[in-house]
Amino acid sequence: MASIDTGGGDSGKKGPGVKKAKKLSTRVDMTPMVDLGFLLITFFIFTATMSTPKAMNLLMPKDVNDPKKQNEAKESGALTIMLGKGDMIYYYFGQLKVDAGENNFKQTTFKGIRQIIIDKRKDVMSRYTPDADDSRCKDMQETAKKKGDPDWQNACLDKDFVVIIKPDPDSNYKNMVDILDEMTINQVKTYAIVQILPQEYDLIKATEQSSGIK
Amino acid sequence: MASVKIQKKSTDTDMTPFVDIAFLILTFFIMATKFKPQEPVEAQIPSSVSSEELPENDAVMVLIDSTNRVFFSVLSEKDKTVPDQIITKVNELRSLNLTPAEIQNFRKTTAVGVPFSKLGALLDTDPMEQNAGAGQPGIPVLDSTDNQLQTWIRAAKEVYAGMGKGLKYLVKGDGAAKYPTIEAVISAFKKNDQMKFNLVTSLETAPPGSALDLLNRRLPVTDAK
Numbered sequence: 001m002a003s004i005d006t007g008g009g010d011s012g013k014k015g016p017g018v019k020k021a022k023k024l025s026t027r028v029d030m031t032p033m034v035d036l037g038f039l040l041i042t043f044f045i046f047t048a049t050m051s052t053p054k055a056m057n058l059l060m061p062k063d064v065n066d067p068k069k070q071n072e073a074k075e076s077g078a079l080t081i082m083l084g085k086g087d088m089i090y091y092y093f094g095q096l097k098v099d100a101g102e103n104n105f106k107q108t109t110f111k112g113i114r115q116i117i118i119d120k121r122k123d124v125m126s127r128y129t130p131d132a133d134d135s136r137c138k139d140m141q142e143t144a145k146k147k148g149d150p151d152w153q154n155a156c157l158d159k160d161f162v163v164i165i166k167p168d169p170d171s172n173y174k175n176m177v178d179i180l181d182e183m184t185i186n187q188v189k190t191y192a193i194v195q196i197l198p199q200e201y202d203l204i205k206a207t208e209q210s211s212g213i214k
Numbered sequence: 215m216a217s218v219k220i221q222k223k224s225t226d227t228d229m230t231p232f233v234d235i236a237f238l239i240l241t242f243f244i245m246a247t248k249f250k251p252q253e254p255v256e257a258q259i260p261s262s263v264s265s266e267e268l269p270e271n272d273a274v275m276v277l278i279d280s281t282n283r284v285f286f287s288v289l290s291e292k293d294k295t296v297p298d299q300i301i302t303k304v305n306e307l308r309s310l311n312l313t314p315a316e317i318q319n320f321r322k323t324t325a326v327g328v329p330f331s332k333l334g335a336l337l338d339t340d341p342m343e344q345n346a347g348a349g350q351p352g353i354p355v356l357d358s359t360d361n362q363l364q365t366w367i368r369a370a371k372e373v374y375a376g377m378g379k380g381l382k383y384l385v386k387g388d389g390a391a392k393y394p395t396i397e398a399v400i401s402a403f404k405k406n407d408q409m410k411f412n413l414v415t416s417l418e419t420a421p422p423g424s425a426l427d428l429l430n431r432r433l434p435v436t437d438a439k
Contacts, residue, residue: 027226030229030230030232030233031229033229033233034229034232034233034236037233037236037237037240038236040240041236041239041240041243044240044243044244044247045243047247048243048246048247048248052248052267052268053259053268053386053414053415053416054262054264054265054266054267054268054414054415054416054417055264055266055267055268055269055384055412055413055414055415056262056264056266056412056413056414056415057264057266057410057412057413058385058410058411058412058413059409059410060400060403060404060409060410061409062404062407062409063404083393114421114424118425147429148429148432149429149432150432150433150434151434167393167396167397168393169392169393169394170392170393171392171393172389172390172391172392172393173260173278173387173388173389173390173391173392173393173396174260174389174390175393176393176396177260177261177262177387177389177413177415178260178262180262180413181261181262181263181264181415181418184262184263184264184426185263185420185421185424185425185426185427186424186425186426187425187426187429193400195397
C-alpha cells in the first residue's frame with residue numbers, strides 16, 4: 001500500500017552521540033496518479049466501440065423475365081409503398097387508380113406508415129379464406145412455430161398480405177433500410193423490392209412539386 | 215471560561231482505494247476496447263431492429279459513402295492469401311496485366327474504390343498513402359453494361375467456391391446514399407446469382423407493442439382474429 005505506517009517499534013536504545021536519523025514520511029502523493037488514471041479511462045471510454053454494428057439479412061428474388069413464372073400478388077392483399085424525396089412515403093392498396101372519381105394514391109411519412117401496415121394486415125386477416133391446397137399454410141405455421149410464436153396457429157391468416165416496396169431514384173439508402181425494418185417490426189412475411197414504374201414516378205414528382213418537397 | 219479545544223484533523227485523504235478503482239476501470243476499458251478497423255470513408259449507417267452479429271472473417275464488404283462512391287474490401291483477418299487470390303482472379307477476368315508487386319500490395323489495401331483502368335496506379339502507390347479514400351472516385355456501378363462491382367463479386371465468389379468455404383456479403387452504406395447506387399450494387403449481386411446478403415446496420419430496439427416486440431416477448435397478439 002501507498003501509505004505504510006513506519007512509525008513504532010523504535011525501541012532499540014542508542015548510545016549517546018548516535019544521531020537519530022530523521023524520519024521521512026513514506027506517504028506518496030497519489031493525486032497525479034489518479035489524474036493520469038482517469039485521463040486514460042476517459043480516452044478508452046471515448047474510443048471504445050460499444051455498439052458493434054449488426055447485420056440485417058436481405059434476400060432478393062431472382063429476376064424472372066417470363067411473366068408466367070412471376071409471383072402474382074392478390075390485388076385484395078397488396079400494399080404498394082413508394083419511397084420518395086425528403087423521407088416521404090406514397091402508397092396505394094391493390095391497383096393504382098388515379099382517375100378523377102377514384103384516387104387511391106396517398107401520401108404519408110415514416111411515422112404514419114406503421115399504422116397503415118398494421119391496419120391493412122388486420123383487414124387482410126379478417127377476409128381470410130382457406131385455400132383448397134393448404135400446404136403453404138402448413139409451412140407458414142411450421143415456420144412460426146419454430147420462431148416460438150405463441151400465435152403460430154394463426155400464422156397463415158395473413159398469407160395474402162403482400163407489401164411491394166418501390167424506392168424511387170430520389171430516395172436514399174436510409175429510407176430503404178427503414179422500410180425493410182418496418183417489415184420486420186410488423187412481421188410482414190411477404191414483401192419485395194421492385195423497380196418503380198415510370199407512371200408512378202411521374203405521379204410522385206408531380207406531388208412533390210405541388211407540395212414543395214425538396 | 216475554559217475554551218473548547220478543537221482538534222485539528224488532517225485534510226489529507228487516503229487516495230489509495232480511489233486509485234485502485236480508477237485502475238480497475240481502466241483495465242476493464244483497455245480489455246474491452248476493440249479499435250475500429252480502418253476504413254477508407256466514414257459511413258453513417260442506418261439503424262434497424264436486426265440483432266444478428268456481423269461476420270468478421272470470410273466476408274467481402276461493399277461500402278457506399280454519402281457521395282455514392284462504391285468501395286470493395288475483403289475481410290479476411292485469418293487467411294491473408296485470400297486477397298491475393300481474389301486480385302489474381304480479377305486480374306484474369308479483366309486481363310489487367312497487374313505486376314506481381316501490385317498483386318502483393320492488394321492485401322495491404324483496405325478498400326478499392328477505383329475503376330479497373332486505375333487499379334494498377336492505385337496498387338503502385340504505398341498502402342499507407344492510398345488509404346485516404348478522398349482521392350478515389352469509387353467503383354463504377356451505375357453503367358448497367360459495365361457494372362465493375364460485378365467482376366469483384368464474381369472473383370470473390372469463385373475464390374471462396376474454390377476453397378469450399380462459405381462467403382458472406384456485406385453492404386455497408388451511408389444513410390444518405392441515393393437509391394440508384396444501392397440498386398446497382400444489389401444488381402451486381404443478383405447478376406452473380408447471389409440473392410442473399412447482409413446490410414450493416416446499428417442496433418435499435420423494437421418499438422413496444424409492435425408485432426416483433428410481442429413475438430420477442432412470446433406474447434400472443436390479442437386483437438388478431
